[in-house]
Amino acid sequence: MTxxxxxxxxxLAVIGDEILSGRTQDKNIGQVATWLNAQGIRLAxxxxxxxxxxxxxxxxDALRNRYDYCFTTGGIGPTHDDITVDAIAKAxxxxxxxxxxxxxxxxxxxxxxxxxxxxxxxMARVPEGAELIENQMSGAPGIRLGNLFLMAGVPHxxxxxxxxxxxxLEGGRPLVSVTVxxxxxxxxxxxxxxxxxxxxxxxxxxxxxxxxxxxxGSNFVVRSExxxxxxxxADELAGKLAELGYEPVTGGI
Amino acid sequence: MTxxxxxxxxxLAVIGDEILSGRTQDKNIGQVATWLNAQGIRLAxxxxxxxxxxxxxxxxDALRNRYDYCFTTGGIGPTHDDITVDAIAKAxxxxxxxxxxxxxxxxxxxxxxxxxxxxxxxMARVPEGAELIENQMSGAPGIRLGNLFLMAGVPHxxxxxxxxxxxxLEGGRPLVSVTVxxxxxxxxxxxxxxxxxxxxxxxxxxxxxxxxxxxxGSNFVVRSExxxxxxxxADELAGKLAELGYEPVTGGI
Numbered sequence: 300m301t302x303x304x305x306x307x308x309x310x311l312a313v314i315g316d317e318i319l320s321g322r323t324q325d326k327n328i329g330q331v332a333t334w335l336n337a338q339g340i341r342l343a344x345x346x347x348x349x350x351x352x353x354x355x356x357x358x359x360d361a362l363r364n365r366y367d368y369c370f371t372t373g374g375i376g377p378t379h380d381d382i383t384v385d386a387i388a389k390a391x392x393x394x395x396x397x398x399x400x401x402x403x404x405x406x407x408x409x410x411x412x413x414x415x416x417x418x419x420x421x422m423a424r425v426p427e428g429a430e431l432i433e434n435q436m437s438g439a440p441g442i443r444l445g446n447l448f449l450m451a452g453v454p455h456x457x458x459x460x461x462x463x464x465x466x467x468l469e470g471g472r473p474l475v476s477v478t479v480x481x482x483x484x485x486x487x488x489x490x491x492x493x494x495x496x497x498x499x500x501x502x503x504x505x506x507x508x509x510x511x512x513x514x515x516g517s518n519f520v521v522r523s524e525x526x527x528x529x530x531x532x533a534d535e536l537a538g539k540l541a542e543l544g545y546e547p548v549t550g551g552i
Numbered sequence: 553m554t555x556x557x558x559x560x561x562x563x564l565a566v567i568g569d570e571i572l573s574g575r576t577q578d579k580n581i582g583q584v585a586t587w588l589n590a591q592g593i594r595l596a597x598x599x600x601x602x603x604x605x606x607x608x609x610x611x612x613d614a615l616r617n618r619y620d621y622c623f624t625t626g627g628i629g630p631t632h633d634d635i636t637v638d639a640i641a642k643a644x645x646x647x648x649x650x651x652x653x654x655x656x657x658x659x660x661x662x663x664x665x666x667x668x669x670x671x672x673x674x675m676a677r678v679p680e681g682a683e684l685i686e687n688q689m690s691g692a693p694g695i696r697l698g699n700l701f702l703m704a705g706v707p708h709x710x711x712x713x714x715x716x717x718x719x720x721l722e723g724g725r726p727l728v729s730v731t732v733x734x735x736x737x738x739x740x741x742x743x744x745x746x747x748x749x750x751x752x753x754x755x756x757x758x759x760x761x762x763x764x765x766x767x768x769g770s771n772f773v774v775r776s777e778x779x780x781x782x783x784x785x786a787d788e789l790a791g792k793l794a795e796l797g798y799e800p801v802t803g804g805i
Contacts, residue, residue: 313598315758316756316758316775317758317760317773318581318582318585318598319585319594319595319596319597319598320585320589320595320727320729320775321582321583321584321585321586321588321589321595322729322758322760322773323582323760324579324582325578325581325582326577328571328578328600329571329574329576329577329578330574331574332571332572332573332574333574334574335574336573336574341572342572342573342574343572343602344572344599344600344601344602344607345566345571345572345598345599345600346597346598346599346600347581347597347598347599347600348597349596349597350758354597376738376739376759376761377738377739377742378738378739378742378745378746378759379742379745379746379749379757379759380756380757380758380759412737413740416739416740417742417743418738418739418740418741418742418743419739421739421742422739453761474573476573476575484665485629485630485631485671486629486630486631486669486671486672486674486675487666487669487671488671489630489631489632489669489670489671489674490670490671492631492632493631493632496632503569503633504632504633505568505569505570505575505603505633506629506631506632506633507570507575507576508629508706520570520575522569522573
């Protein structure tokens with residue numbers, strides 16, 4: 300597809316034993332998803348894989364071939380369990396080299412912290428052909444190779460790298476969402492929602508139940524690339540909820 | 553593999569547009585991972601997929617064929633975007649039926665809440681051949697088919713279903729971890745960690761940097777199925793950190 304209607308997609312590989320063991324609560328899926336939306340790109344799939352080379356290669360290969368962009372978080376630090384760069388180089392069939400600019404950045408960053416050592420120099424290693432993604436937080440840069448973006452796993456460092464990439468990727472129209480909430484059990488308005496979703500092309504409605512203030516309710520999220528269409532469907536849904544005696548709250552509860 | 557040394561594995565499919573859009577921060581990966589560890593089963597891979605039938609089928613098929621168990625969260629509620637049951641039935645090549653016990657549970661649960669309606673009855677639909685997973689929180693049960701477990705997406709309901717399954721699955725020895733923390737930048741002790749990991753069979757060491765109390769440090773997590781081995785390697789690592797002038801904190805910082 301080309302032109303205005305093209306939907307841009309991305310896959311994300313979250314790399315790290317600490318997520319799969321439950322030790323660390325992932326925060327990168329949410330922040331990458333939100334950031335991608337703002338770039339007009341949809342997060343279409345996430346895979347969480349351990350620090351095992353073959354598993355990283357397999358996930359990244361699947362995601363980069365299927366979607367417009369592939370992002371990874373994790374495994375680009377200085378220690379023995381940081382193997383993302385080697386895995387990606389293997390997937391691409393290129394050697395790992397020391398990137399001269401990355402080396403210079405690290406030399407500067409560590410100048411008053413004891414200087415470069417073997418571990419720190421590991422963070423200048425990149426698959427041949429890579430460009431760097433700026434890291435204002437902690438020196439060691441992220442890595443870009445074509446449609447592939449390797450970022451840090453520590454969420455605030457990931458956030459800094461996303462900032463550095465903001466506005467640099469080609470995308471489509473951002474997906475907008477309009478939320479209508481009501482103290483209506485979703486099981487009582489399921490048919491209404493189904494009809495509302497079918498009432499217009501290019502919209503989808505998600506239903507998210509909650510329990511608040513001692514009462515059961517739901518937020519209904521109308522998503523579309525067309526703000527006008529999303530608002531119109533949300534307004535109509537709110538009207539029908541009101542007809543059934545539920546007080547609709549635009550913006551959600 | 554059989555016997556004591558067998559490693560039991562699981563895959564998890566997190567199903568839901570709300571996770572991929574960034575609207576909802578996932579909490580199920582962490583709680584499923586932690587629960588699996590306690591059952592002696594390792595979470596080996598997670599895939600997050602949208603509310604699209606083909607994508608659910610593909611992820612579940614990949615995970616259930618590759619690992620001992622496959623869990624899903626999300627998409628088993630009463631609304632039009634809850635399509636997990638249909639997707640799984642398609643993947644297994646079986647019809648969707650109304651489970652009589654599930655129907656009876658829902659009739660009882662909704663007796664004083666307006667009774668069953670079309671939306672609520674949707675939650676009694678299961679792929680033919682399914683058993684139920686008890687849900688003490690909100691009536692609608694989870695679904696088990698062989699090595700496949702379909703659970704709710706709302707985290708506290710998922711937790712209740714995990715509780716109901718506790719102790720019922722065959723697993724191996726739980727993976728134990730011993731953490732040693734120090735105000736040591738991981739880049740300064742990378743070589744030490746590599747050597748420690750190679751010092752014993754069947755252990756792995758993860759390194760997780762942090763910034764606390766205005767200082768840079770790391771937690772080093774030694775994982776093994778053998779508690780004695782994990783403790784021995786952690787003790788040795790703590791000794792070496794102390795030799796380098798870093799004060800090790802067993803249990804982590």
